[in-house]
Amino acid sequence: MHWDIAFSNLDYFLYGTTSFDWRFPFIHNPEGLVASVILAFFGIFGAFWIGLAAGLMRMSRRWWVKIPAVCYIEVIRGMPLLLLIFWFYYLAPVITGQTMPAFSTTMFCFMVFTGAYVGEIVRAGVKALPMGQMEAARSTGLSHAQAMKLIILPQALRNMIPSFVNQFVSLTKDTSLAAILGVIELTRTGIQVDNRETVASFEIWITIACLYFLICFILTSYSRRLEAQLSRYQARDR
Amino acid sequence: MDYTFHWARMFSGEPAQWMWDGFCTTIQISTISLVCAMILGVIICILRMTPFKLFKWFSLAYTEFFRNTPLLVQIFFWYNASHFVIPKAINDWMNDLYSWIPGPFTLFGHHFVGEWMLLNVEFIMGVIALTVYTSAFIAEEIRAGIFSIPKNQLEASRAVGLSFLQGYRYVILPQALRIVIPPLISQALNLIKNSSLVMVLGVTDLMYQATQIESYHAMPFEAFTVALLIYLAISLVVSFCITMYNKHFMIQVMY
Numbered sequence: 001m002h003w004d005i006a007f008s009n010l011d012y013f014l015y016g017t018t019s020f021d022w023r024f025p026f027i028h029n030p031e032g033l034v035a036s037v038i039l040a041f042f043g044i045f046g047a048f049w050i051g052l053a054a055g056l057m058r059m060s061r062r063w064w065v066k067i068p069a070v071c072y073i074e075v076i077r078g079m080p081l082l083l084l085i086f087w088f089y090y091l092a093p094v095i096t097g098q099t100m101p102a103f104s105t106t107m108f109c110f111m112v113f114t115g116a117y118v119g120e121i122v123r124a125g126v127k128a129l130p131m132g133q134m135e136a137a138r139s140t141g142l143s144h145a146q147a148m149k150l151i152i153l154p155q156a157l158r159n160m161i162p163s164f165v166n167q168f169v170s171l172t173k174d175t176s177l178a179a180i181l182g183v184i185e186l187t188r189t190g191i192q193v194d195n196r197e198t199v200a201s202f203e204i205w206i207t208i209a210c211l212y213f214l215i216c217f218i219l220t221s222y223s224r225r226l227e228a229q230l231s232r233y234q235a236r237d238r
Numbered sequence: 239m240d241y242t243f244h245w246a247r248m249f250s251g252e253p254a255q256w257m258w259d260g261f262c263t264t265i266q267i268s269t270i271s272l273v274c275a276m277i278l279g280v281i282i283c284i285l286r287m288t289p290f291k292l293f294k295w296f297s298l299a300y301t302e303f304f305r306n307t308p309l310l311v312q313i314f315f316w317y318n319a320s321h322f323v324i325p326k327a328i329n330d331w332m333n334d335l336y337s338w339i340p341g342p343f344t345l346f347g348h349h350f351v352g353e354w355m356l357l358n359v360e361f362i363m364g365v366i367a368l369t370v371y372t373s374a375f376i377a378e379e380i381r382a383g384i385f386s387i388p389k390n391q392l393e394a395s396r397a398v399g400l401s402f403l404q405g406y407r408y409v410i411l412p413q414a415l416r417i418v419i420p421p422l423i424s425q426a427l428n429l430i431k432n433s434s435l436v437m438v439l440g441v442t443d444l445m446y447q448a449t450q451i452e453s454y455h456a457m458p459f460e461a462f463t464v465a466l467l468i469y470l471a472i473s474l475v476v477s478f479c480i481t482m483y484n485k486h487f488m489i490q491v492m493y
Binding site: 074075077078079080081082083084086087090091094169173174175176177179180187190191194201202204205206208209212213216217220 | 309434
């Protein structure tokens with residue numbers, strides 16, 4: 001076992017560079033763990049808004065609003081993320097007429113891919129509410145949009161939290177796929193060090209796996225606290 | 239838009255042959271991994287529910303670790319690093335495939351292993367990675383299904399004179415299976431989609447063949463679109479089956 005090699009490369013796994021400067025990942029070129037975390041956080045942020053739009057569109061009664069959302073959700077949920085990344089990687093230059101950087105390509109794909117799953121979560125969250133909520137809101141004189149915004153969505157969001165955090169964890173794991181297009185993030189640094197050090201593959205991949213595990217563990221434990229905090233005022237007679 | 243599409247070239251000659259080969263490999267690796275993952279998942283689930291603390295902790299650590307690390311990292315681990323911990327004898331035995339694969343037996347005039355199934359170390363490591371990853375999810379789902387059956391069902395079965403195992407066999411499991419099967423099928427679907435990742439090892443699955451066509455025939459867009467449609471077709475068929483299953487077999491249970 002050569003754990004010293006894995007640990008001496010820890011800063012390389014974490015930040016993608018051995019001489020680490022805090023300004024470096026944020027301003028110049030996000031690398032290593034910071035790149036993974038940035039991909040995951042921005043990805044889930046975009047996916048939330050895409051998923052909210054897709055989920056609400058899917059629940060619409062107008063077919064020309066509903067059909068595009070259904071197609072989007074079903075197609076994206078039916079394909080592997082790696083395929084979406086490759087597909088868009090070759091499609092984007094055709095659309096824009098210029099080569100797209102791998103980082104933004106994968107970021108876009110993470111948003112679109114996770115957005116479809118979040119769309120289903122939004123739909124399930126709204127469907128889980130009792131029908132009477134909407135009817136009561138309408139009867140007090142709120143419009144449909146107002147009732148959605150003020151009454152339904154705040155409650156639905158609370159229902160969504162556990163599955164949304166699951167999705168966040170999945171996305172965090174999925175960011176490893178960016179390594180295949182050569183984005184320097186946690187997995188890519190693992191590949192690089194693995195190619196450089198010939199004797200320590202085991203230690204390197206266990207360390208990388210533990211780093212991912214740590215991120216996901218922090219996310220889930222924080223979500224439990226968040227959920228408890230947000231359901232303080234919920235009726236306890238259920 | 240100065241990209242010219244060559245859709246017709248996708249459906250004849252080399253590209254069509256490659257895509258078909260890739261499709262077969264994807265189905266093979268998914269099927270083998272699914273069967274293994276089911277068995278392993280059930281074992282892990284049983285270990286989790288035994289009263290022995292050691293088994294419980296082991297299976298808890300197993301599920302949490304393999305669920306919370308990316309499949310890609312696990313694939314790299316199994317392929318690049320597992321030979322550091324696997325005993326040398328087993329490692330040599332695995333590399334020396336022809337010593338243990340049950341011969342190139344022929345079926346309908348085809349060599350089963352040579353032509354129908356490309357068995358090599360990459361394939362086996364891909365199967366191991368997919369199996370271990372999926373079994374952690376399957377174990378959690380089966381456990382959730384069994385826990386969703388109220389505990390007094392088991393107590394009632396004991397009260398009418400069934401033994402513990404009989405209670406599980408005749409009362410708990412039939413109800414739990416009905417709940418567990420839809421998530422298990424969607425887990426199978428995830429497995430098929432996840433199997434696209436084994437291309438990083440060079441397993442010649444659908445995704446790998448699409449990248450082959452991209453580089454040999456310069457048809458990236460067509461190749462990936464056809465691959466997309468194939469994966470989509472598999473998913474839609476399976477999700478249609480889930481819907482049908484739910485319509486026919488789910489009964490509304492009121493507790």
